[in-house]
Amino acid sequence: MSLVYNEEQQQLDDSARDFLSARCSVAEQRRLRDEQVAGGFNASVWNEMLELGWGGIALPEQYGGLEFGFQGFAPVFDQIGRNLSASPLLSSVVLCGTLIESLGDENQRTAVLPALVTGELRLSLALHAQDRFRADDVGVEVRADGNGYLLSGESLWVPDGHQADGWLVAGRLPDGELAVFHVPADSDDVTLEPVKLLDSRNHARLSLSNVRLAASARLGGAQDATSALELTVDRGAACLAAELLGNAENMFQMTLDYLKERTQFGVPIGSFQALQHRVSWMFVDLQLARSAVMAAFEVLDSATADHCERQQLVSLAKWKAGEAAHKISAEAVQMHGGIGVT
Incomplete structure (x- = not known):
């Protein structure tokens, strides 16, 4: 690695x-x-x-x-x-692109993937019924309806769901299997509610009330979607871990520069041993986080890694990058003093 x-x-x-x-x-x-x-x-x-x-x-x-x-x-x-x-790089390309590539049939891949690459089509994944993904807990129920399907239920935290051209909606069939459907944005009986978050990014809540879809709207036909959804979530988590890593590295560099510029008692505060120790631990946390993130991306590209190894390394990257970002952001505020809160 x-x-x-x-x-x-x-x-x-x-x-x-x-x-x-x-x-x-x-x-x-x-x-x-x-x-x-x-x-x-x-x-x-x-x-x-x-x-x-x-x-x-x-x-x-x-x-x-x-x-x-x-x-x-x-x-x-x-x-x-x-x-x-x-x-929408994460929501449309990474999440929806992965799901279509890994689950869709050849006709679906040929029709949709090139449009995602060029931006002609922007999709969003409607998956979560709660604050985190669990394959046994999705909020949409699916029933057969002649040659098609009826979808009812709610999906929370749809990333970049507002103004998307459509959604890939995960639902559960009566036999317990998971399935994913392409729901166009102009479908009847669909309600989309924007959700305000602290970071001001585009999230939405998607509600479906007996939305009628043709059989061709289901990705991969009769194939169970669980493994494809797990791969999709793992890829998304790795990208978010890399994003957290970049955020933490930037905070670290800004703080390091400030310690070299800010003077107290006639010397840069970076010359104080206590602050040097704290910066050293920040650096160590960053290197550990980078190691975990790189390992996650490597295993996601591996043709020989098994399911458990992939999930373990992705979970490690997500945890370590989050922990490092939390520690370094707190230290950055402290070391910047009164101006750190802004």
């Missing part, structure tokens, strides 16, 4: 750093928040991301992708975390 990016990943890292710092920085996120932009992201910036090829990083060339491998998302989401950049 490597702790540094390979040459291709480094190129993506450099490109993402330059682009996001110029076009989708923290200042842009604050503008989206203050102006209450309904979609939660800048549409022109999103189109530029797609022109850079980010929509096709992990997808095969036959579907318009770059066939780079899922590890290509690691540096991109790292830089997204550094800049708090808002986009």
Whole structure:
């Protein structure tokens, strides 16, 4: 397991750093928040991301992708975390793209994946019936209806669900199997309620009341969707871990720079041994988090790793990146003193 990016990943890292710092920085996120932009992201910036090829990083060339491998998302989401950049890359490309590629039949992959890559189509995953994913607890029930299906229920925390072109909705059949359906945004008997979160990002609550769908709307036909949904959630968690890592690394660097500039008693406060010890522990936490995140992306690209190994390493990355971000954000506020809270 490597702790540094390979040459291709480094190129993506450099490109993402330059682009996001110029076009989708923290200042842009604050503008989206203050102006209450309904979609939660800048549409022109999103189109530029797609022109850079980010929509096709992990997808095969036959579907318009770059066939780079899922590890290509690691540096991109790292830089997204550094800049708090808002986009549907996670919701539409990573989550929905993974689900269609792993569960859909060839006709569904051919019809949908190229449109996700170009941005012609934007989908969102409606999965959670509670605050976290559990395969045995989804909020939508599915019944057979002639040659089609009827869907009823509610899905919470639909990421970038507002203004999406449609949703991939997970539901449970009477026999207990999980199934996923493509529900277009113009479907009848669908209610979408925007959900306000602290980070001002676009989330929604999706309610379905006997929504009638053709049999072709079900991804993968009669195939149970549990394993595909678990892979999708693991990939999304790894990307969020990389985003948290980038966020923590940026806070660490800002704090380190401040310790070198802020003077007290005629010397930089970074010369004080007590602060040096605390910064050293922050650095150690960052390296442990980076190790866990890199391992998660590596196992997600492995053809030989089993289900348990994948889930263990992804869970480790999510936990360690979250712990490091929590510690470093608290230390950053403390070391910045009175200005840290702003």
